[in-house]
Amino acid sequence: MKRLLAAAVATATLLLFPQPAHAADTSYRTLSGAHHPDWMAGVPAATSLAALSIPGTHETMSIHGGDYTQTQENFGDSGGTLTAQLNAGIRAIDIRARINDGNTFTIHHGAVYQVANFDDVLNRLSAFLTAHPGETVLLRFKHECTGETGSCSDATGQRSFPDIFDSYVAARPGLFWTPSVTRSSAAAVPTLGAVRGKVVLAVLNGPRGGRFADYGLAQFSGWADGSSTYVQDRYNVPTFAQIADKRTAVNNFLATTNTGDPGRIHVNFTSGSGALAPPYWVAGGALFQQGVNPYLLGRLNAGSFTRTGVMMLDFPGGGLINKIISYN
Secondary structure (H helix, E strand, C coil): CHHHHHHHHHHHHHHHCCCCCCCCECCECEHHHCCCCCHHHHCCCCCEHHHCCEEEECCCCCCCCCCCCCCCCCCCCCCHHHHHHHHHCCCEEEEEEEEECCCEEEEEECCEEEEEEHHHHHHHHHHHHHHCCCCCEEEEEEECCCCCCCCCCCCCCCCCHHHHHHHHHHHCCCCECHHHHCCCCCECCCEHHHHCCCEEEEEEECCCCCECCCCCEHHHCCCCCCCECCEECCCECCEHHHHHHHHHHHHHHHHHHHHCCCCCCCEEECCCEECEECHHHHHHEECCEECHHHHHHHHHHCCCCCCCCEEEECCEEHHHHHHHHHCC
C-alpha cells in the first residue's frame, strides 16, 4: 500500500510539473545515430523472414499531438520521418489510417492527423526500395477510426477499408509482394530473396484489431487488439510504476521468440502508454523507473539470445537499432 501511495504521489507531482523528455542516449531518441540503408543486402537470399532480427517502429508516423500521442522523433511531414527511419535501418512499420473523402487514406494516431497521407507512405517506400533493391519492408496496416471519443471518425459515403486498400495496391504494381495482398488467400512466411525490393503486408487490421479477410501472412490470423500467439503488444501501462511490467513482457517474449517455432515471425512491441504514463516515459524512463529502450539494449548486449524477432519501438536510439541488426 505504501509503495502504491508513493507511486501515486510521484506521478501526480510529475503531471503537475511536467518533466522534459528523458535525456537522449544510444537506446532512445537518437535515430540518426544509425545508418543502415542496405543491411539486408548482405543477408543470404534463402533466409526466412522469421529468422531475421528486425528493428521496427510502433505508430511509425506519429510525430504530432503532444506527449500522449507522439511516439517517434520528428524528421518531417509527408513521410519525411519514414524515410529517416528506413535509412537508419528500420524494416518493420506500423501505419494507421482514416478513410477520407475521395476514397483515400490519411494517416492518424487516434484523432490526430499526422500531416501525411497513404500516398506519402507509398511514395517513400517505393523510392527507398528502388534505391535499395536488396531490402524489404514489413507493413502492419490498421484502420484507425472507431468513431469513439479520442479516436477519429471516417468520412461518410466512402468504400470499405479493404476496397480502398486494394485500389492503392492496384495503382502501384510491383510495390507489394503479391501473395501478401491477396484478399482470398493468406501467405506463408517468405524468404528474403522472394521479397527483396517489395513491401510485405503482415496484417490488415480493423479499428479494434480484428483481421480483414485473408490479407497478410497466414501465421497472423489471430492478430487482434493486443497480444496474440506471435505478437506481444501489452500496450496498457497505466502509470510509470507499471513500466517494470512492460519491461518484463518484452523480456519474456524475447525468450518466447528464441524458444518458439523458428519458422514463425515473432513481433515484440516495446511501446506502451496510459493515463499516467505517456509513451516517452515508457520508452525512455521516468523518475526511478528504467525505460524499456535502455533495458532492452542492456538485455541484447548481454548476448543471451540468438534472434530478436521484429522489435516495434517508440523513439528508438541508434545504438539499439545497431544492436538489433547485429543479431543477423
